Amino acid sequence: MPKGQPLVDPQDGLTTRQRRNRPLVIVNTGDGKGKSTAAFGLALRAWNQGWDIGVFQFVKSAKWRIGEQTVLERLGALHEETGEGGPVEWNKMGFGWSWTRKSESEDDHAAAAAEGWAEIKRRLAQERHDLYVLDEFTYPIQWGWVDVDDVVTTLLTRPGHQHVVVTGRRVDPRLVEIADLVTDMHQVKHPFEQGQKGQRGIEW
Amino acid sequence: MPKGQPLVDPQDGLTTRQRRNRPLVIVNTGDGKGKSTAAFGLALRAWNQGWDIGVFQFVKSAKWRIGEQTVLERLGALHEETGEGGPVEWNKMGFGWSWTRKSESEDDHAAAAAEGWAEIKRRLAQERHDLYVLDEFTYPIQWGWVDVDDVVTTLLTRPGHQHVVVTGRRVDPRLVEIADLVTDMHQVKHPFEQGQKGQRGIEW
Numbered sequence: 001m002p003k004g005q006p007l008v009d010p011q012d013g014l015t016t017r018q019r020r021n022r023p024l025v026i027v028n029t030g031d032g033k034g035k036s037t038a039a040f041g042l043a044l045r046a047w048n049q050g051w052d053i054g055v056f057q058f059v060k061s062a063k064w065r066i067g068e069q070t071v072l073e074r075l076g077a078l079h080e081e082t083g084e085g086g087p088v089e090w091n092k093m094g095f096g097w098s099w100t101r102k103s104e105s106e107d108d109h110a111a112a113a114a115e116g117w118a119e120i121k122r123r124l125a126q127e128r129h130d131l132y133v134l135d136e137f138t139y140p141i142q143w144g145w146v147d148v149d150d151v152v153t154t155l156l157t158r159p160g161h162q163h164v165v166v167t168g169r170r171v172d173p174r175l176v177e178i179a180d181l182v183t184d185m186h187q188v189k190h191p192f193e194q195g196q197k198g199q200r201g202i203e204w
Numbered sequence: 205m206p207k208g209q210p211l212v213d214p215q216d217g218l219t220t221r222q223r224r225n226r227p228l229v230i231v232n233t234g235d236g237k238g239k240s241t242a243a244f245g246l247a248l249r250a251w252n253q254g255w256d257i258g259v260f261q262f263v264k265s266a267k268w269r270i271g272e273q274t275v276l277e278r279l280g281a282l283h284e285e286t287g288e289g290g291p292v293e294w295n296k297m298g299f300g301w302s303w304t305r306k307s308e309s310e311d312d313h314a315a316a317a318a319e320g321w322a323e324i325k326r327r328l329a330q331e332r333h334d335l336y337v338l339d340e341f342t343y344p345i346q347w348g349w350v351d352v353d354d355v356v357t358t359l360l361t362r363p364g365h366q367h368v369v370v371t372g373r374r375v376d377p378r379l380v381e382i383a384d385l386v387t388d389m390h391q392v393k394h395p396f397e398q399g400q401k402g403q404r405g406i407e408w
Contacts, residue, residue: 021403028238032387037245038238042406044248045241045271049405067249071279074288084278131405163406182393183236188386199225201253201335202246202367 023161024180029138029171032187039133039165040068046163047075047085051130055090056120058113058136058168067201086130091116113140117151127160138168141175148172227365228384233342233375236391243337243369244272250367251279251289255334259294260324262317262340262372271405290334295320317344321355331364342372345379352376 026042028035043053055072069090076088093116117140123129140146152174155164166175176182230246232239247257259276273294280292297320321344327333344350356378359368370379380386 024406026406027392029392030390032389033385034232034238034242034245034387034389037249038242038389039245040248041238041241041243041245041272044244044275046405048271048274051405067252068245070252071248071289074282075275075279078278078282085275176393179393181237182391183238184390184392185236185238185242186234186388186390188231188233188388189380189383201250201255202228202230 021161022180023158024163025155025175025178026163026165027171027175027179027182028165028167028185029169029176029182030185030187031169032185034185035167035169036135037068038183038185039135039167040072042165043068043072043088043131043133044075046131047072047079047088050086052086052128053088053131053133054123054129055088055133055135056093056116056137057091058093058116058134058140089129091119093117093119110140110143110145113145116140117146121150121154124154124158124162124164127162130162132162132164134164134166136168137166138171138175141172142170148174151175152178225365226384227362228367229359229379229382230367230369231375231379231383231386232369232371232389233373233380233386234389234391235373236389238389239371239373240272240339242387242389243339243371244276246369247272247276247292247335247337248279250335251276251283251292254290256290256332257292257335257337258327258333259292259337259339260297260320260341261295262297262320262338262344293333295323297321297323314344314347314349317349320344321350325354325358328358328362328366328368331366334366336366336368338368338370340372341370342375342379345376346374352378355379356382 026039028038040055043055046053053072053076055069057069072088073090075085076090079085079087093113120132120134124132137146141148141151156178158164166179171182230243232242244259247259250257257276257280259273261273276292277294279289280294283289283291297317324336324338328336341350345352345355360382362368370383375386
C-alpha cells in the first residue's frame with residue numbers, strides 16, 4: 001500500500017495535521033468476501049494504537065461466534081491485564097436473526113435492530129469509542145428497520161474524533177455520499193461456485 | 205456473511221468433508237483498500253483455530269512496521285506463553301525496497317525477492333505453516349523478479365493442507381486461474397482524492 005500522498009491540494013482552510021486526523025466514515029461493500037474481515041483487520045491497527053473499539057454486529061445468529069470476536073475480545077482482555085493496546089467491546093445487536101430473513105418474528109428483529117442503532121447513537125453522542133465497527137449494518141437499513149436519513153445525520157454531526165466503519169452489501173447511496181472511504185469488494189472467483197462449503201478458519 | 209451453501213453439486217468424487225477442508229489459494233487484488241487488511245483479518249481467524257501462520261511481507265520499508273505486525277506477533281507470543289491460538293512468524297522479504305521502485309539497487313532487490321520466494325518454496329515443501337500470507341507478492345511477480353510459472357506450479361503441487369493468501373494489485377492471470385477464491389477490492393471513494401494523507405490507526 002502506498003504511504004498516501006494526496007492527489008489534490010484541498011482548499012478547505014485546514015492544516016495538514018487537522019486534515020490528516022479527520023475522523024472517517026468508511027464503508028466496505030460489494031458482493032465479494034473481505035468486507036467484515038477488512039473491518040476487523042482495521043480494528044487490529046486501532047487496538048495497536050490504543051484506541052477504544054466498539055464492535056456492533058448486526059447479523060448472524062447469536063450463537064454464531066466468529067474467530068475475530070474471540071481474538072478481539074482476547075486483545076481487549078490483554079489491555080485490561082497489561083495496558084497494551086486498547087479496550088474492545090463486542091456487541092451483538094438483535095437476537096439470532098440472519099440476513100437471509102428466514103426468521104419468523106420479523107417485528108421483534110426490527111425492534112432489536114432499531115434499539116441497537118439507538119444505543120450506537122447514544123454512544124456517539126457520549127464519544128464513547130474511537131472506532132465503531134457496524135458490521136453488516138447495511139441490512140437493517142435496507143429493510144427499513146433503521147432510517148438511513150437518521151444514520152446520515154447522526155454520522156455527519158457526530159462530535160469529537162470517532163471513526164465509523166460500516167460493512168455489508170447493497171449500501172444505501174446516501175451513505176456512500178457522506179462516506180470518506182468506500183471500497184467495493186467484488187467476487188471474481190469463489191469456491192462456493194465450485195460446490196465447496198465454507199470451512200473453519202477461513203469463513204469463521 | 206452467509207454460512208456458505210454451495211451453488212452447484214460438484215462431480216469430483218470427493219466427500220463433502222474432503223471438499224470442505226480442501227486447502228485454498230486466495231487472492232485479494234484490485235486498486236482499492238482492504239487487500240492486506242482482509243488477509244490479516246483472515247490470519248486472526250486462523251490464529252483462533254490454532255493454525256501455524258507465516259507472514260511474508262514483500263514490500264514496504266524494513267523500518268515500516270504496520271500495526272498488524274505488532275498485534276499478530278503479540279498473538280504469537282501469547283501462544284508461546286499460554287498455548288492459546290497458534291504460532292505466528294512474520295518475515296520481511298527484501299530489505300527496504302518499495303513498490304514505487306524508487307530504490308537505486310534494483311538488482312539487489314530482485315535477488316532478495318527471489319530468495320524470499322525460494323524460502324517460501326522450501327517451507328511449502330516442508331509443510332511448515334498452515335496459513336501463508338504472501339503480502340504484496342504480486343509486485344515481484346509483475347516485475348519479473350519471481351517467475352509466475354514457478355509460483356503456479358509450486359502452489360498447485362504443494363503437499364498436505366496449506367492455505368496460501370496472496371495480496372497486491374495487478375495479479376497475473378495465471379495466478380487467478382489456479383486460485384480458489386479471488387476478490388477484487390475496488391476503490392469507490394478515497395480520502396486521498398480529497399487531499400487527505402494517510403493517518404495512524406487507519407492506514408498502518
